[in-house]
C-alpha cells in the first residue's frame with residue numbers, strides 16, 4: 001500500500017485468511033498477500049549483466065525518454081536529444097520545460113527508461129515494458145489523477161493508494177459484483193483479492209492468508225476492514241447472521257482500546273493484529289479468533305505534541321456527565337495528565353461521545369454484559385486518576401503521596417484497594433534478600449516512574465483481557 005506519508009512506527013495490519021478443519025480465513029496485521037510478495041523495483045537484475053548493459057545502451061537513442069531524479073517531484077521526465085554511445089559519460093537531454101542538459105551518467109548506471117504512453121495507465125504494472133520505481137509511481141499517478149482509480153495490480157499483488165476521501169466503491173452491490181468472479185476479469189479491487197482467497201479456500205480446501213503491508217497511514221486498517229466485510233457479506237447465511245456481525249464488531253472495540261491519533265494517522269493502530277476467520281463446509285463463517293501483539297504501552301502515560309492516548313479514554317471523558325458514568329468521577333480529557341500531554345484532545349471529524357455509544361453497542365453485540373463493560377470503564381477511569389496523583393519530594397531521597405489526595409482516593413475507590421497502602425507503596429519499594437527485607441523510600445522521579453509503570457501494566461492487562469473476552473465471544 002502506498003500512503004502520502006512515511007512510516008516510523010507502524011505495527012498494524014494484515015488481512016490474512018486461513019482455514020482449519022473446516023476452512024478458515026485470517027484477517028490480521030503487518031505484511032503482503034499469500035498470493036503476494038513485495039515489489040522491489042530497484043532490485044531487478046539481468047542474468048548476463050554485461051551483455052544486458054550493452055543491449056540496454058542501444059535503447060538510449062534520440063527521442064526516447066528517461067526518468068531522472070528530481071528534488072521536488074522525485075522523478076522528472078526528459079527526452080534524449082542525441083544517441084548515447086557506449087563509453088559516453090553524459091547523456092544529452094531536454095527536460096519538460098525545454099531546458100537542455102548534459103546529464104552525467106555512468107555507463108553501468110544509465111537513468112531508467114520511460115514507458116511508451118500507450119502502456120501507461122494499465123491496471124497491471126507487469127504489463128509495462130520497463131518496471132522500476134519511476135514507472136510504478138508514474139503509472140499509479142496517472143490512474144489516480146486521471147481516473148480516480150486507487151487500485152492497481154502488480155501481478156498477484158494489489159497496490160492501493162490512499163484517496164483520503166470516501167469513495168463509492170465499497171457498497172454491497174459492488175461486493176456482489178465481485179463475488180464469484182475471476183480476479184483477471186474485474187477491475188483491481190480489495191474485494192477481488194478477498195474473493196480470490198475465498199474461492200481458493202473453497203476450491204483447494206486449503207487455508208488462505210492475505211497480508212496487508214504499508215507505511216503508517218497507507219490504508220492497511222481500512223483495507224483489512226473491507227476484506228472482513230467482504231467475507232461477512234458473501235458468506236452470510238440467513239440462519240446464522242449474528243456470527244458475521246460479531247466478527248465485524250470486534251473492529252470498533254479493538255480500535256477504541258488499541259488505536260490512537262498520531263501525527264501520521266488519526267486512527268493509527270498501535271498494536272499488531274492477526275485475525276483468523278473460520279468457515280464451515282458450506283463456506284459460511286462459524287467463528288473467529290484474534291491475536292494481538294506489541295501494544296504500545298508507553299502511549300498510556302506519554303504522548304507527543306498533537307498526538308493522543310488511546311481513543312477509549314477520550315470517549316469516556318466525553319461521556320463523563322452521563323448519569324451512568326457519574327461514579328467514575330471523570331471530567332474533560334484536558335483535566336487528566338495522561339490524556340492531555342499532546343495538548344490537543346480532539347480529532348477533526350470525530351465525536352468521542354458518539355463513539356462511546358458505538359463502543360458500548362459493539363460490546364453488547366458481542367454479548368459482553370453491562371457489568372463487564374462497567375468494570376472495564378472503572379479500570380480505565382482509575383488509570384486516568386492514577387496519572388493525576390500528586391507525588392511530592394521529601395528531602396533528597398524521599399517522596400510522598402498525601403493520603404487525602406483526591407485522585408488517589410478515587411483510584412482506590414474504583415479498584416477497591418486501600419488508599420494508605422497505595423500511598424505508601426507508590427513511594428517505597430520492598431527489597432527482599434536471603435537474610436532480610438528492607439523497605440526503601442524512592443525519590444520523586446522514581447515514584448513517578450513506578451506510578452506510570454503501574455498504569456501501563458494495568459492497561460496492557462486490561463487490553464489482553466478484553467481481547468480474550470472478544471475471542472470467547474467469537475468462538476463457535
Ligand SMILES: Nc1ncnc2c1ncn2[C@@H]1O[C@H](COP(=O)(O)OP(=O)(O)O)[C@@H](O)[C@H]1O
Pocket residue numbers: 010012013162163164165166167214215216217218219220221222223265266267268269
Ligand atoms: N480505501 C480508503 N478510502 C477512503 N479513505 C481511506 C482508505 N484507506 C484509508 N483511508 C483514510 O486514511 C486513514 C488512514 O488509514 P489506515 O487504514 O488507518 O492506515 P494504516 O492502518 O495503514 O496506518 C483512514 O482513517 C481513512 O481516513
Ligand SMILES: [Mg+2]
Pocket residue numbers: 012013220221222267268269
Ligand atoms: Mg492501521
